Amino acid sequence: MKLENYEEYDDPILYDKENEPFIAELPYLLKWAERLEGPIIDLACGTGRITIPMAQNGHRMIGVDIHKGMLQEAVKKSSKFDLKIDWVEQDCTKMDLTIKSNFIYSVGNSFQHFLTNDAQDELLVSVNKHLEIGGIFIFGTRFPSNEELLQPSTEEYWKTYTDNDTQNLVDVYTISNYDSLNQIQHYTTIRRYKNEAGELIDEKTTNIRLRYVFPKEMERLLHSHGFQIVNVNKDWKGNPITNDCYEMIYVCKKIK
Known part of the structure; x- marks a missing residue:
């Protein structure tokens, strides 16, 4: 995926001013992390808004992002702490890491940056490649109300x-x-x-x-790439999806 459609991320300092205080995803992700062993991959990790606090809770993290400026800010922020984080500048649709994980997640509705069917397919192939059988992939996207x-x-x-x-x-x-x-x-x-x-x-x-992806469309998409949907929630508190929600939080298991 080419580095485009990224004007909102060209100023990492501004991004953090507007977004860093919001960590609603953290408790939900930590609960899943406690059940799963090994390193955790944060896709489209940006400046480490969630990656860093996950590492501060004792988890070995790999943060992957295509945007050099955002990653540079993540490295700068995390260097103040003694944390187990590997920052990797790669396209999430073409990841080539040396490990597989039991837990991969993506926050900030980053799934919506993959604008075409081909880009969505490439992302899910990339995730599947780096996930162990039975491993969990969690991501959020805005509900198309x-x-x-x-x-x-x-x-x-x-x-x-x-x-x-x-x-x-x-x-x-x-x-x-x-x-x-x-x-x-x-x-x-x-x-x-x-x-x-x-x-x-x-x-x-x-x-x-x-x-934007509609629920039934997402169901077919995930199934075709070897994922079983475990839960679909309307928020990071784990509440079930409704017709008037603003987000869809997918918890998926790799079955093939």
Whole structure:
């Protein structure tokens, strides 16, 4: 997979400011890690948002990502601790690691970055190749509800947060357009930076595309690549999927 569609990740510092505090996946993944022996592979690990705390809980981790800048920040952050983490710059669809694992996971809805059927197939072949028979693969992806797909194509306010370094307020807006034929949502994110007086001092715009997969489609896809679906949850607390959920968390077992 070519390094494209990554504007949102070209600034690892900004990514961590907006995402690092959120570790809802951690307790769920730790429960599974306690049942499974050996090294754990974190696919599309980014700056190590979950990889590092998993290692801090005593697990040997392998973080794989294609984005050099994100991995460099992960190495910088983890170097402050004595942790068992191998950071690997590789395409997740073409992984070539020297080990197999009993546990592979991917968080942050990274599955949606694989935009084509071929890319999804290559990812699952790659995961299967590195997973032991009976091993577990866990990943999340956004639920393709009407509310999620049919968002307004005009600029819409999303959230405001304070930049911890500058103390400036950052107003975040989004524009979305859903391509039904390709099941891809085109997102534009606009960040407007304001000083203490409320004056606009900077503006940054990024674009990203995300593939949506429907539950029955995912069921067929996973089965065709040798996975049995153990659970489908609507969140990282383990609650069962519903028609009004926002995420689908898949727990899969390699059976062939």
